[in-house]
Amino acid sequence: MSKLSKLRAKNLELARKAVKESVSPDLFVINVINNIEELQKAINTLTKRLREWYSIYLPELDKEVSDNEAFVRLVLKKDKKALFKDLKINNTMGADLAKKDVEPMLLIAKNIDNLTQQIRELEKYLETTMKEYCPNLLTIAGALVGAKLLRGAGSLKKLALMRSSTIQLLGAEKALFRHIRTGAKPPKYGYLMQHQLVQKAKKTDKGKAARALADKIFIAVRIDFFKGKYMGDKLLKELEVRFK
Amino acid sequence: MSKLSKLRAKNLELARKAVKESVSPDLFVINVINNIEELQKAINTLTKRLREWYSIYLPELDKEVSDNEAFVRLVLKKDKKALFKDLKINNTMGADLAKKDVEPMLLIAKNIDNLTQQIRELEKYLETTMKEYCPNLLTIAGALVGAKLLRGAGSLKKLALMRSSTIQLLGAEKALFRHIRTGAKPPKYGYLMQHQLVQKAKKTDKGKAARALADKIFIAVRIDFFKGKYMGDKLLKELEVRFK
Numbered sequence: 001m002s003k004l005s006k007l008r009a010k011n012l013e014l015a016r017k018a019v020k021e022s023v024s025p026d027l028f029v030i031n032v033i034n035n036i037e038e039l040q041k042a043i044n045t046l047t048k049r050l051r052e053w054y055s056i057y058l059p060e061l062d063k064e065v066s067d068n069e070a071f072v073r074l075v076l077k078k079d080k081k082a083l084f085k086d087l088k089i090n091n092t093m094g095a096d097l098a099k100k101d102v103e104p105m106l107l108i109a110k111n112i113d114n115l116t117q118q119i120r121e122l123e124k125y126l127e128t129t130m131k132e133y134c135p136n137l138l139t140i141a142g143a144l145v146g147a148k149l150l151r152g153a154g155s156l157k158k159l160a161l162m163r164s165s166t167i168q169l170l171g172a173e174k175a176l177f178r179h180i181r182t183g184a185k186p187p188k189y190g191y192l193m194q195h196q197l198v199q200k201a202k203k204t205d206k207g208k209a210a211r212a213l214a215d216k217i218f219i220a221v222r223i224d225f226f227k228g229k230y231m232g233d234k235l236l237k238e239l240e241v242r243f244k
Numbered sequence: 245m246s247k248l249s250k251l252r253a254k255n256l257e258l259a260r261k262a263v264k265e266s267v268s269p270d271l272f273v274i275n276v277i278n279n280i281e282e283l284q285k286a287i288n289t290l291t292k293r294l295r296e297w298y299s300i301y302l303p304e305l306d307k308e309v310s311d312n313e314a315f316v317r318l319v320l321k322k323d324k325k326a327l328f329k330d331l332k333i334n335n336t337m338g339a340d341l342a343k344k345d346v347e348p349m350l351l352i353a354k355n356i357d358n359l360t361q362q363i364r365e366l367e368k369y370l371e372t373t374m375k376e377y378c379p380n381l382l383t384i385a386g387a388l389v390g391a392k393l394l395r396g397a398g399s400l401k402k403l404a405l406m407r408s409s410t411i412q413l414l415g416a417e418k419a420l421f422r423h424i425r426t427g428a429k430p431p432k433y434g435y436l437m438q439h440q441l442v443q444k445a446k447k448t449d450k451g452k453a454a455r456a457l458a459d460k461i462f463i464a465v466r467i468d469f470f471k472g473k474y475m476g477d478k479l480l481k482e483l484e485v486r487f488k
């Protein structure tokens with residue numbers, strides 16, 4: 001009996017060790033990108049609310065400044081008078097509010113700004129982690145798109161075993177299945193749409209750019225997974241020359 | 245022509261003045277409660293993500309501590325060793341992580357904590373505003389439930405012209421229309437469900453408590469809107485005596 005319980009204890013220990021060691025950088029990458037996306041969503045909804053609220057005070061700002069980050073920065077940095085100058089107006093439809101009624105808006109703006117800062121910090125961490133774990137992918141795809149691809153596949157290993165056409169369409173599953181089901185147009189790209197190579201390409205070239213990009217990512221993740229020599233810069237250069 | 249353009253200018257000025265002056269405390273209350281709800285949603289999703297992430301490190305904490313605020317506080321205040329003691333364990337299934345891999349989690353936790361602080365600040369502002377604008381409603385319904393009722397009605401004026409049965413069901417529109425359409429059970433309360441008088445009541449008394457509460461709120465908002473004398477304390481006392 002004592003032998004059996006010793007065996008059991010030993011077994012438990014081994015199992016615990018196996019679980020402990022199953023933690024790979026995949027998990028960090030996936031968790032960080034999940035959190036970044038969650039923060040972005042929070043920032044968007046909070047900014048929408050702030051715009052509504054601030055419009056009691058100075059409705060002209062909401063109309064003039066469509067970029068969210070710029071809006072929050074202006075609310076934080078400048079008072080009503082300074083904003084009058086910026087907006088080139090000398091009167092507003094907004095109400096004259098007491099300081100105590102403006103302060104809570106500034107509080108919200110301050111917090112949105114904090115969240116934005118935090119995204120930057122998380123992005124830095126993501127880059128550091130990926131630089132060690134999958135430097136080629138990082139160089140070619142960038143931190144955000146690379147992390148989304150990795151999450152879409154489930155792990156670096158799974159991503160490394162995918163065909164480049166699959167990589168090209170990661171993140172476009174909905175459109176892909178709609179295509180298969182109903183014969184609608186097939187998607188040209190998924191997460192790769194957010195890559196600046198694809199964004200900068202002319203409308204007619206976007207599909208081509210996505211395909212070329214997926215090819216390079218295909219090579220990059222294989223090098224990363226099988227611990228080959230770093231050649232991200234070379235791959236990226238080839239792409240940039242082609243789509244100049 | 246000059247006369248006409250003068251008239252136009254005068255008219256514009258009057259219109260602008262009317263718009264400026266149409267801003268009532270209703271708008272503040274509605275905006276604050278909207279923002280508070282948005283923040284709460286953000287906190288909930290971020291905490292869910294933090295739980296997932298932290299579980300790589302110390303999965304036992306997620307299981308043991310179900311309260312979100314407590315979870316975040318523990319993550320922030322205590323390191324792994326201290327948490328071992330709290331959880332009464334001496335080993336974990338979680339991985340041993342380097343400091344740089346734990347820090348981004350703490351960053352998220354810190355931000356969630358900030359957002360929680362901010363909700364408190366906004367609640368304080370909400371109370372100050374309501375104390376001036378609708379002190380009786382504030383006393384009877386509390387800041388959060390009171391603000392939601394006001395938002396549900398659209399303004400204090402509209403709320404003051406509602407019947408107490410309508411007030412009782414504000415926030416339960418979906419259930420009410422389902423009742424009318426399909427003959428399902430009618431709802432007993434909407435936002436009032438969140439009031440502690442209803443929450444504390446026995447299950448069989450909840451409907452009765454909501455009705456009594458709605459009656460008092462009905463009186464309170466009329467006093468507030470028609471600028472009557474403050475008697476919130478008296479009304480609240482009557483309620484509390486009845487549901488002791």
